[in-house]
Amino acid sequence: MSAFETLLFSKEDGVARVSLNRPHVLNAYNMQMRDDFSEVLSAVEEDPEIRCLLITGEGRAFCAGADLTEFGSAPSLVVARQVRWERDVWGQFLRLTKPIVIAVHGFCIGSGVEICLLGDLRIAAKGTVFALPETHLGMVPAAGGTQTLPRHARMGWAPDLLLTGRRFDSDEALKYRIITRTAPNDALEDIALRAACEIASLDSLTMASAKTALAAGADLPLADALKLEARLAAAGGNQ
């Protein structure tokens, strides 16, 4: 039931499942995938039956990074800047009111890591290879990685990973808080799906409020964030 060129989409028991589907290029993220993600995220946000989004990758890798063959195709810097905000797919990830479970395996490189960092619950198959090689390509991450990485890995680890571009494994990713769980490779799908189903079984308004409290609160002084939390809790009722 997939209507997308680069993504598989299915829906069952309140869980929308999106799988990156360009396995011949290790799911390299390209413009078509950006457009597909943009549509999928809008649909997921609007569909009241969906209470959790699960993101996985088809084939040998979750995502080997951005499709560099398409890079440099913008006619000017002005256009490049404009295009970045015309379809702000990373903003859509961050603004999604429904929880996102991300399950990565194989290779999780560049944009793959950045997509991972945009998820709420992040699980990796043991042995997954991670890297943020952007500076070694003369660029910096562009899917929010320079901002999400230090927020999760803190400044103790973020410069190390970003400036050396080195590879690291799933145990290290756990230590750096890029993921919060590992799973045996052959059990990854089951474990991720079970986690998504569990989340989907919970009250979706409470879930949305929790996401708001966590995201908005992180940008506020503590006193204001606590007021926000109390307001959200009061609006939720049921206490």
Add this chain to the structure above:
Amino acid sequence: MVEIRFRSLVLDVALPVATITLGLPDRRNRIDAVMAMELREACAELASAEGVQLVVITGSGDAFSVGRETPPAESASGAARLEWISRMQVASAVASLPVPVVAVVNGDAIDHGLELAMAADLRIAADHAKFAITDISRGCLPWDGATQRLPRLVGPAWARDMLLTSRHVNSSEAGDIGLVNRVVEAARLQDETRTLSDSILGGGPIAARYAKEALMCGPELTLEQGLRLEADLNVVLQSTSDRVEGLQSFLERKTPNFTGS
């Protein structure tokens, strides 16, 4: 290679790397007003030096730096103390260097010494090195960044644990909590430092500066503002020939030759 000898430190410039070596091993590289001034001078020099892509800070002898020389008498006025503090501060000068900075922690980094090491972007440590901020156990508050940089590096829980108890942390714990990025046998420190430096220098120099800028500024902004900064830095990078070189080299599977332009 150019070597500039200050009274209490040596600045070696072997492009693209500049190395600052604290040079008072007999005093375990305790920071005094002269060393502080020289550190700030060296940083000011390096901030605008052409061709410097990486700064290394290390200590001579068996310690990185174990603190500072005794403050003026307690009877000194608040204003005099503040004046003394501003003459002694070094961390911000190091932290504001635009290029990546690696602290090579050759031995103990205690109090002001650790505050200096924490101003670097990465830390590689000899396995015998110990780390601590002991100011609070002596009834003082640290003032060269410890209360701010430590939680940003390791998170609030470990920062409280270290600051409020003043305890010494060994290198393996420091590696676990993210206070240092690599722990190596002392005999291998030089080799491992070279490997680490080379891995940073393998990146594009402009990209490395911008990555550092995005990392340093981002967490002080709201996430949305941070994402705008990242996007704008990306757009600017698109005007560099290094980005073209990086892409082409990747597609042709060869090592890029970045020129910093």
